[in-house]
Amino acid sequence: MTNRAQDIIVGTVLFLVGAGWTWLVIDSIPPGFGDGEVGPRAFPMAFGLILTVFSAILLMTRIATGAETALAEASEDQDIPNRLDWGSALLVLGQIVLYGFLLEKIGFLLATPVVVLLVMIVSLRVRSLRKLLGMSLGLTVGCWLIFEKLLGIYLANGTWLNVG
Amino acid sequence: MDVFLQALALSFTPMAIASIGLGALVGLVFGSIPGLTFTVALALALPITFSMDPVPAIGLLLGTYIGGMTGGSVSAILLGIPGTPSAAATVLDGYPMTKQGKASIALGTAVIVSVFGGLFSLFIMMVSVDLVSRLAIGFGPAEIFALVLFGMSTICGLCGNSLLKGLIAGALGLMIMTVGLDAIDGVPRMTFGSINLLQGVNLLVAMIGLFAVPFIIEAFSGRGSQDLQTTRVAKVRAELPSLKLLFGKFSLMLRCSVLGTGIGAIPGTGGAIASFLAYDHAKRFSKKPESFGKGNIEGVIAPEAANNSVTGGTLIPLLSLGIPGDPATAIVLAGLMIHGITPGPALFMNHAVEVYGMYVAVVLAYVWVLGLQLMGIRIFVHVLKIPREMLAVAVLVLCAIGAYSIRNSAFDIYAMGAIGVLAYVLVAVRIPITPIILGMVLGPTLENEFRTAMMLSEGSFDIFLTSPTFLVFFALALLVVSLQVAAELKLKKKTSERIEMTDA
Incomplete structure (x- = not known):
């Protein structure tokens, strides 16, 4: 085009x-x-x-x-126009929507590792177990410590299930 | 003096110093990573500031802005890829210097001239904000309407490569902000019966979506990723240039800082335009113009002094008139408003302490930038080796935290996602994002001032036509648009190389 x-x-x-x-x-x-x-x-x-x-x-x-x-x-x-990658765009939208939904239902501490794992497996095709666990747990704990504990910003608690 | 001492006391609290430092660090990191601009950093940092006191909060944002403007030069010099568009001109001579093994001196010089440019523009800003706000104190709704109209027209005209697309983007931004309860009559507009839409589209949610989500999509689609891992980042440190060199180039630094401050003060321009103009200026006045592009230190000094002096320049219309010139200052504006500080002519009367605190914060931010760059550069170049996709995963989580924390509602996360995908599509079809965000920031002012003016004059347009200020600004707006139309018609015959001109 x-x-x-x-x-x-x-x-x-x-x-x-x-x-x-x-x-x-x-x-x-x-x-x-x-x-x-x-x-x-x-x-x-x-x-x-x-x-x-x-x-x-x-x-x-x-x-x-x-x-x-x-x-x-x-x-x-x-000129070659910028190619639009609809697949990635819609996938990211889906992941964001799912994240928002899960945040309300099962809270930040459970929703974050689930979504990070999903994103890394589906969008980035990462298969290394070390990377998967490191990123999902590292991000969750890191953000929780910095935002909830250090800065006092409220991170979602789940309505179905609540940890922390 | 009393006010100034109070401001000093406010900005020298451990909390303020730490948050300015955190901002400078985050800005440097985001600024140096190609694809992640300091605008993204600002959008993500904004929600963190909610729970802070005004001075540390604004300090965090200013630190991020300033750090980001400086950080762009690191990847420009070391990798030949500008970390932010503002640093694109630095590549021209900075990267050849790295190839010649002079990376350390290039980095050191870049930091020093950046700090010089920034502090110089701060000084100019302090004088002119006061002057401009004294002039603007008599402005009524009609004049403010004209001023905003003028700001919008320069932004739409200057920030993209097509005036038409800029205007289209501006109209889109203006439209988005009319959704929700009307501020004057309380009538719901375009809400389709949705309760979530009644309070309108949240500006902060939109900013996170507009700037951070397109980065995530691009990183995930695997395009635009310059293979940073394969590029070996040489072992470097920042080496301070000799005083003799600095004094020799003092007049160039000064001229480029003046240029940068001036360009920065015009809404819709920004670091990229200023640094290219400064580079061009340095080349034209150089005794050895042929050595430019082959590792001339002047080719690093000029753009770096100019792009950092833009930071002070953009704060002039922001603080004195309430008009942000680019997305980064629009986010700073949002941060100010959250803490009840409304920029504009009355700023000094109501918030003198906070304003002086901001000035001190800018100085502190430059001290941090200088320290971090000189001491930490060796650790900090390793950030450039982190794969883009992994950063994008972290940005995704930060986006969600940011959007959620604004109103503790998942609706905002959905809205952020939708706006982000829309922004991704618009960028791909070459519609600039900057006018959208500024339309969103300025739209409510534009409408409310016009309607207030019409109420005051009981429906007569005389309130506009009898005001010289209105006529001047209106004429200026028309002039900007018609000059842009003329320039584009002229350009149509030639094919031109495009340079991305915004930091969005």
Whole structure:
């Protein structure tokens, strides 16, 4: 995918986001009462419109310049765009969500080694037992000592199960 | 004088000194590791400061900022990879010096000029914050609105490589902050009936997500990892440059520090731009311009003096007007607000002691940086050998602790994850993150000041049009945007090499 194609997709998505946002704002937020009262609706609506207009400009300029450069056959569009690794991104999101869920249910001291082990085995493909145990226990105990004991920051206690 | 003594007493407590030192250490480590910037360090350090007193808390943040700005030069000189974008210009001559076996002197000089640049900019900052806030004390809502608008326009225009994408990012940041209860009328906006969304998207949660999560994803996807383990880090120590050398280059250091402070004071710029301009300046005024890029010590002095003097420069608009110029200062701003210190013209009246305490903290941070770099460099280069993925696992845990500790709610961890993935996608499609974060920081001010102004004037735009300050700032905002448009149209014909210009 070229930079141009990527920009066209980004422009389209943001245009739709902006338009959808503006519509939702108009639909759900009451306007001001007039007489100098700007009201809660004006700013979200204005920001939504700004996004819509700018992404439309992005979309149009990219379509237009694309046609020119196709003829010239040399431009910045030839750059290799950054590759998006959706798999890793969604995996990390899943791990973060799981971590948050486990923190509430079984508390920091149990959730952390579980998630660290999972991350290292699934995402990093670490198989060395020493590394796995060292990282999961080291991080858990280290963070617990520094945050909970030294700095007095509350780390989650579990609602299902509670240690420490 | 009384206030100053009080500030000294506040910042020379063991707690304050230790937290500034911790900040400097964390900043140096994060700054020197490529991919982990001091912005990430700041976002992770912020939740730790909640339970502290104001001066140690701000000291921790400032120490991290300053340490990070200095730490970037270590990997730039030793490995040829800038630890932060601000140190990119240092690579040009620093790395050749390492190849010639002069790494120790390059590192030592870099530390000394960094400290010089930083302290110089602190001095300029102390004078100008006072002056600017005296000027700004008469600002009403209309003027503040114009000021924020001007800040936003320079940020959107200067921090990326496309004005359009900068503006799009700025609009996204502004939109995110309108979610939740409206501050003036108390109307829920875009909450879709969710109770968690009523108090809006938490700024700190968003910051952790925006800066730390993309690093984790990139480290896990196995890309962008420069094989640090295979690069042998030579045995080094930091060797102090001779006084003769320093005096010989004093005028260059001074000029670059002035340049750095000036650039830093313009919102939306930052260390990378300042250090490249300083490098260029040094090369142009050098007697031997041909030796640049081949290990000329001036090529290390210029960018390092400039990027550290940016730290003082960025604090000028932050403290006197409440406008942060880059993500790092936006996080410092958040830290100030958590402790009830609202930057702006009234800062000196309400919090003079804390402000002087901050000045002392900056000096202490430089003392720590100097000590840590000179003494600890031998231990500290080993940090560069830790694999990126292992660091990312630790960052993941720290992110969760940080996001959770803000409101003790797992919802914030989910929100952080979602915002982080969004940030990763936006970076990949070349939409800059800096305008988003600054839109989020400045958005509520922008809206509240405008609405207050309109209420005061009972719906008439005269309150804006009759204020000379408003007109000046509005004209400046238009000027910045139109200059940027003109420059981009000109550039369109040429292909240009891109340099990443933010520390995000």
